[in-house]
Amino acid sequence: MDEFAVIDGRRVNLGVAARDFKYYIFDWDDNILHMPTRIYMEKLDDDGRWVPTSVSTGTFALVRSDEARYRLPLVGGREAAFRDFQDDPDAGTADSAFIRDTRAALARVAAGEPAGPSFKTLRKTLREGRIFAIVTARGHASETIRDAVRIFIDTVLTPDEREEMMTNLRGYRHCFDKVDRFGTDEEELDYFLSMCRYHAVTSPDFKEKLSSDSDFGSRFADATSAQKPELAKEFAIRDFVEHLFRTLRRTGGVGAHQVAVGFSDDDVGNVKAVSDYIRRELASRFGCCKFVVYDTSDPELVSGRKVTVSGQLDLPGF
Numbered sequence: 405m406d407e408f409a410v411i412d413g414r415r416v417n418l419g420v421a422a423r424d425f426k427y428y429i430f431d432w433d434d435n436i437l438h439m440p441t442r443i444y445m446e447k448l449d450d451d452g453r454w455v456p457t458s459v460s461t462g463t464f465a466l467v468r469s470d471e472a473r474y475r476l477p478l479v480g481g482r483e484a485a486f487r488d489f490q491d492d493p494d495a496g497t498a499d500s501a502f503i504r505d506t507r508a509a510l511a512r513v514a515a516g517e518p519a520g521p522s523f524k525t526l527r528k529t530l531r532e533g534r535i536f537a538i539v540t541a542r543g544h545a546s547e548t549i550r551d552a553v554r555i556f557i558d559t560v561l562t563p564d565e566r567e568e569m570m571t572n573l574r575g576y577r578h579c580f581d582k583v584d585r586f587g588t589d590e591e592e593l594d595y596f597l598s599m600c601r602y603h604a605v606t607s608p609d610f611k612e613k614l615s616s617d618s619d620f621g622s623r624f625a626d627a628t629s630a631q632k633p634e635l636a637k638e639f640a641i642r643d644f645v646e647h648l649f650r651t652l653r654r655t656g657g658v659g660a661h662q663v664a665v666g667f668s669d670d671d672v673g674n675v676k677a678v679s680d681y682i683r684r685e686l687a688s689r690f691g692c693c694k695f696v697v698y699d700t701s702d703p704e705l706v707s708g709r710k711v712t713v714s715g716q717l718d719l720p721g722f
């Protein structure tokens with residue numbers, strides 16, 4: 405229940421202290437937004453020849469396991485296929501392909517085209533000021549993804565929703581960080597965004613982190629190129645859940661609240677790999693946490709198909 409107070413001259417929602425702790429991990433492409441970025445592949449034509457073709461991310465999720473008809477370019481392989489999913493080292497963030505494509509995708513939504521199935525959930529997560537993670541198979545720097553989230557906030561949230569978000573963010577700061585003096589809205593928003601995670605799992609930084617991990621490093625080295633993105637997503641999820649629990653322990657939140665983590669992805673391969681990983685590893689390690697996976701591969705289902713992977717309690721609206 406919301407409960408407002410004025411602290412340091414600012415409106416603060418003290419009601420956040422009684423909320424359940426629900427957090428989300430979002431895939432980006434075709435889950436939040438339908439991005440115009442293309443993937444360069446080769447396709448077997450009717451005469452039995454492999455010819456260059458480019459596919460959308462949505463099509464790629466469907467054809468990536470169709471090895472009889474689609475393959476990565478013989479020359480350049482995965483790197484060539486996903487060349488538009490990396491940051492151009494010569495370009496500034498403002499004109500990086502990801503930022504440009506995010507703006508284009510948001511403009512299409514504003515013009516009435518359908519957003520991704522988890523678009524509304526991200527919007528609500530931001531409004532409520534809840535910590536979240538973006539986990540994408542892309543190869544951009546974390547900062548690039550964070551900048552795109554900032555554009556999402558500035559473009560999608562109405563002034564009222566933005567104020568609601570700030571009131572909630574100040575609530576979390578006051579109730580859990582024991583803060584009585586707030587920064588400017590810009591500073592508080594920056595602090596919130598720094599608590600979230602932006603994992604582009606094929607970026608050089610992320611790969612380095614993954615390769616040096618005592619558990620994942622050798623498994624990643626032995627994995628096939630098709631398995632690698634799934635394995636990297638598992639690692640990214642473990643990192644976020646660990647980060648969450650560290651934060652909750654620091655602020656005394658564990659034990660008093662039900663904790664739930666939701667993961668949404670439109671790629672059925674990722675959904676399966678992540679569900680298996682949660683059952684195999686995370687469910688026992690974080691036994692007090694409820695894990696929910698949303699398969700958003702079916703565009704007919706508004707927010708995807710919900711699968712409760714572990715945990716008993718049903719939280720309202722989750």
Ligand SMILES: [Mg+2]
Binds near residue numbers: 435671
């Ligand atoms: Mg996707």
